[in-house]
Amino acid sequence: MGRCLMALALALLACEAPKQDHEVWRFSIEETRGSVQDAYAQRFAELVAERSGGEVEVKVYPYGTLGTSDQTTELLHNGTLQLAMASPGHLGKLIPEVQVFLLHFVLDDDPEVASRTLADPGLRAHFAPLYAAKNFQLLDFYSEGEMVWTTRKPIRKPADFAGVKIRVMTSPLLMAAYDAYGANPTPLPYAEVYSALQLNMIDGQVNPIFAIEEMSFYEVTDFLVFPGHSRFVTSLAANEDFYAGLTPARRALLDEVVRALHDEVFALQTRYNRERLDSMLEARPSLTVLRLEDEEREVFATAAEAAHALFVERVGPSADAALKALQAATERNR
Numbered sequence: 001m002g003r004c005l006m007a008l009a010l011a012l013l014a015c016e017a018p019k020q021d022h023e024v025w026r027f028s029i030e031e032t033r034g035s036v037q038d039a040y041a042q043r044f045a046e047l048v049a050e051r052s053g054g055e056v057e058v059k060v061y062p063y064g065t066l067g068t069s070d071q072t073t074e075l076l077h078n079g080t081l082q083l084a085m086a087s088p089g090h091l092g093k094l095i096p097e098v099q100v101f102l103l104h105f106v107l108d109d110d111p112e113v114a115s116r117t118l119a120d121p122g123l124r125a126h127f128a129p130l131y132a133a134k135n136f137q138l139l140d141f142y143s144e145g146e147m148v149w150t151t152r153k154p155i156r157k158p159a160d161f162a163g164v165k166i167r168v169m170t171s172p173l174l175m176a177a178y179d180a181y182g183a184n185p186t187p188l189p190y191a192e193v194y195s196a197l198q199l200n201m202i203d204g205q206v207n208p209i210f211a212i213e214e215m216s217f218y219e220v221t222d223f224l225v226f227p228g229h230s231r232f233v234t235s236l237a238a239n240e241d242f243y244a245g246l247t248p249a250r251r252a253l254l255d256e257v258v259r260a261l262h263d264e265v266f267a268l269q270t271r272y273n274r275e276r277l278d279s280m281l282e283a284r285p286s287l288t289v290l291r292l293e294d295e296e297r298e299v300f301a302t303a304a305e306a307a308h309a310l311f312v313e314r315v316g317p318s319a320d321a322a323l324k325a326l327q328a329a330t331e332r333n334r
């Protein structure tokens with residue numbers, strides 16, 4: 001009995017000991033509770049706590065608690081946050097080259113190939129200096145699912161976009177991408193999309209299924225159009241000084257957790273997107289799902305080339321290099 005008590009006391013001490021040098025990593029996500037990024041961050045916190053023996057606590061800040069994506073990126077830049085999700089759809093204003101992930105018909109159609117491509121070390125090595133120049137350590141790119149248009153009318157060809165006000169994220173290239181289809185793109189922060197749809201200030205928006213469900217966009221739409229043109233890509237980044245200041249053991253722990261989560265989040269987003277399509281259709285049976293045929297996609301793919309050219313023209317040779325790096329990574333992972 002005495003030995004049991006002793007073991008218990010030692011265990012309690014072991015539990016308490018880490019508090020002496022209890023570290024806190026503040027981690028902001030660009031989505032609300034219940035999202036893909038939230039699931040990622042919660043698992044990240046769990047694995048970091050587990051593997052650090054409780055010495056590191058990860059505090060997750062969901063979208064809205066610290067402001068818009070632009071504001072959280074700023075907090076990451078100045079070191080108030082140690083970690084943040086930073087999506088090219090917003091980050092493109094600061095690192096124009098990441099807008100390559102916003103180009104349509106560039107990532108491979110096969111989601112598994114796309115996921116491997118995004119984890120490609122060569123691709124990460126290409127982008128790491130661009131992130132470092134803004135005081136960020138790039139940790140990973142991953143996809144949260146296929147981008148789907150929510151609209152009030154069917155869209156099967158670029159001409160159907162005439163006069164359609166479609167909300168896009170705030171990176172400038174997205175305006176060009178939807179201009180190329182003849183739409184009227186309207187950049188807005190994520191938090192303003194639902195009310196803009198409800199008030200008819202916009203006619204549609206584009207996001208993965210899980211987000212359309214979670215943000216209730218499906219309540220204010222009639223069509224879910226699967227164009228098969230792009231996937232929502234995000235990046236996980238750390239503040240560069242924070243990352244550089246970690247001990248080698250902590251850095252290895254962080255890198256390993258990120259590596260483990262890449263495949264886990266792929267499976268998770270696949271499930272979320274599948275399940276939430278079902279629940280949306282159940283909640284609103286009048287929703288019409290359209291999947292573009294290959295010939296229809298071809299027409300959009302041709303129109304999208306104008307945005308590719310504009311990306312290179314506006315951003316310069318580094319945009320061309322980013323596009324080539326993404327294409328080469330795709331080739332390596334087919």
Ligand code: 6CS
Pocket residue numbers: 030031069087089090144169189190206207208211232
């Ligand atoms: O549309 C947006 O702005 C947001 N969409 C998703 C799925 N994640 C974060 C991003 O800011």
